[in-house]
Amino acid sequence: MTNEQPFIDVRHAQKSYGTLEVLKDISLQVSKGQIVAIIGPSGSGKSTLLRAINDLDPLTGGEIWLEDKQVNKDLPHRQYEKHINKVRQEIGMVFQHFNLFPHLTVRENITLAPKMLKGISDKDADKLAEEQLAKVGMSERIDYYPSQLSGGQKQRVAIARALAMKPKVMLFDEATSALDPELVEEVNLVMKALAEEHMTMIIVTHEMGFAESVCDRVLFMDEGVVVEEGPPEIIFKNPKNERTQNFLRKHLNG
Amino acid sequence: MDFDLILRVYPYFLEAALVTIQLAVLSIILGLACGALGAYARLSRWASLRFAGATYVSVIRGTPALIQLFILYFGGPQIGIQLDAFEAGVIGLGVNIGAYMTETIRGAIIAVDKGQIEASRTLGMGGWQTMRYVILPQAARLMIRPLGVNINAQIKGTALVAAISVVELTYTAQRYIGSTYKPFEMFFLAGIIYMVIIYITGLGINWLDRRAQIK
Numbered sequence: 001m002t003n004e005q006p007f008i009d010v011r012h013a014q015k016s017y018g019t020l021e022v023l024k025d026i027s028l029q030v031s032k033g034q035i036v037a038i039i040g041p042s043g044s045g046k047s048t049l050l051r052a053i054n055d056l057d058p059l060t061g062g063e064i065w066l067e068d069k070q071v072n073k074d075l076p077h078r079q080y081e082k083h084i085n086k087v088r089q090e091i092g093m094v095f096q097h098f099n100l101f102p103h104l105t106v107r108e109n110i111t112l113a114p115k116m117l118k119g120i121s122d123k124d125a126d127k128l129a130e131e132q133l134a135k136v137g138m139s140e141r142i143d144y145y146p147s148q149l150s151g152g153q154k155q156r157v158a159i160a161r162a163l164a165m166k167p168k169v170m171l172f173d174e175a176t177s178a179l180d181p182e183l184v185e186e187v188n189l190v191m192k193a194l195a196e197e198h199m200t201m202i203i204v205t206h207e208m209g210f211a212e213s214v215c216d217r218v219l220f221m222d223e224g225v226v227v228e229e230g231p232p233e234i235i236f237k238n239p240k241n242e243r244t245q246n247f248l249r250k251h252l253n254g
Numbered sequence: 255m256d257f258d259l260i261l262r263v264y265p266y267f268l269e270a271a272l273v274t275i276q277l278a279v280l281s282i283i284l285g286l287a288c289g290a291l292g293a294y295a296r297l298s299r300w301a302s303l304r305f306a307g308a309t310y311v312s313v314i315r316g317t318p319a320l321i322q323l324f325i326l327y328f329g330g331p332q333i334g335i336q337l338d339a340f341e342a343g344v345i346g347l348g349v350n351i352g353a354y355m356t357e358t359i360r361g362a363i364i365a366v367d368k369g370q371i372e373a374s375r376t377l378g379m380g381g382w383q384t385m386r387y388v389i390l391p392q393a394a395r396l397m398i399r400p401l402g403v404n405i406n407a408q409i410k411g412t413a414l415v416a417a418i419s420v421v422e423l424t425y426t427a428q429r430y431i432g433s434t435y436k437p438f439e440m441f442f443l444a445g446i447i448y449m450v451i452i453y454i455t456g457l458g459i460n461w462l463d464r465r466a467q468i469k
């Protein structure tokens with residue numbers, strides 16, 4: 001679509017659990033500032049693909065590149081750890097179940113990694129936390145514990161925590177599907193704001209309306225392959241593949 | 255029941271109870287150290303360390319503590335380990351409870367939600383940083399109660415060292431039976447003192463547990 005070098009380059013990703021092949025030769029290029037949605041039925045491999053991008057679920061074949069760096073390198077343990085911890089700082093990830101650190105306050109959740117990894121001072125860390133929380137509209141809760149927040153608030157803090165590392169890319173794995181319906185919008189708004197800042201994002205979602213309104217490109221996955229991909233107006237309005245049509249019929253009406 | 259007798263001998267029992275408490279405290283400290291090392295070994299990336307940890311746990315849990323004490327105290331000199339009865343008691347009991355604590359500590363660590371590790375690693379934190387700042391603080395809270403169970407067992411377990419003649423509470427009760435022929439009173443008194451020690455320890459553990467819980 002563009003002549004730009006891909007920012008994220010997934011080359012022939014393959015993943016098996018024993019004899020079960022979960023990703024079957026998937027390739028995907030995302031350019032800088034692009035927002036890609038991944039949709040598809042349960043078990044189709046969306047999370048696996050997303051989690052392969054930061055090597056949380058290592059591939060069994062293929063390569064992941066972030067700009068000019070290969071992510072999933074085969075290195076001796078120590079070197080691999082050093083390498084991957086560097087790369088992961090550039091890839092923010094948001095989980096379905098938030099995974100905030102329950103023993104830390106909102107502020108500490110956000111500052112822990114920047115303090116440990118970037119050696120910033122307490123004062124700068126506080127400033128960073130305030131900045132990021134303002135972005136997600138959670139400034140007033142800076143000294144709360146996660147257990148004192150609603151699901152939507154937790155997810156906004158989780159996003160702020162990821163952003164505090166100043167990542168180049170954000171990965172979202174069904175960031176709103178554990179939320180009560182009335183809390184979905186506040187998280188979607190935060191993601192939309194990120195989109196407006198041209199954050200590069202890959203978003204696994206079951207929310208077709210959201211995908212349609214914020215994404216530049218949609219991938220429909222089924223049984224470990226990308227069945228169809230294209231701009232949202234094509235995928236949602238005029239899908240060519242029968243599997244895509246069937247999936248969307250169920251999800252757009254139901 | 256001969257209350258006069260109890261009133262006459264109880265100061266000696268209290269003295270013996272101090273030895274019991276010393277045994278318990280020292281062996282519990284040793285046990286916690288063994289438990290931490292054991293859990294570290296059992297969760298290690300290295301197969302040989304995991305094997306060593308698993309062997310420690312199964313050998314200790316697979317044999318009576320009394321036999322372990324006898325091997326250390328009576329068998330030790332044969333292989334060049336000379337310990338007095340108290341030392342053998344502390345080491346024997348500590349290494350014994352350490353195996354149970356290994357499983358307690360390991361259990362608490364693996365009970366922390368895997369999503370916590372993922373969140374931490376995703377931010378770029380290393381394995382050790384994740385353990386230290388994310389997993390252990392949460393595991394520590396989870397292990398207070400089950401460690402309390404181990405500690406309770408250990409306090410009662412100190413009675414075993416009477417068998418190698420450490421002059422603690424149970425041994426003292428037995429000795430006074432020899433001169434008074436009143437086993438009911440003597441064991442009753444010892445039992446009450448054990449109960450008080452365990453009760454107070456239990457209060458301490460409850461207090462710690464309440465304080466440690468996440469708001």
Ligand SMILES: Nc1ncnc2c1ncn2[C@@H]1O[C@H](COP(=O)(O)OP(=O)(O)OP(=O)(O)O)[C@@H](O)[C@H]1O
Nearest residue numbers: 017020022040041042043044045046047048049174
């Ligand atoms: N650790 C694992 N061991 C074995 N199989 C696994 C493992 N993790 C995932 N799978 C399998 O891989 C396939 C893809 O799973 P994945 O979680 O990527 O699907 P998904 O598209 O994200 O589904 P959902 O919409 O339900 O989240 C599924 O069949 C799943 O059972």
Ligand SMILES: [Mg+2]
Nearest residue numbers: 046047048174
């Ligand atoms: Mg999934």
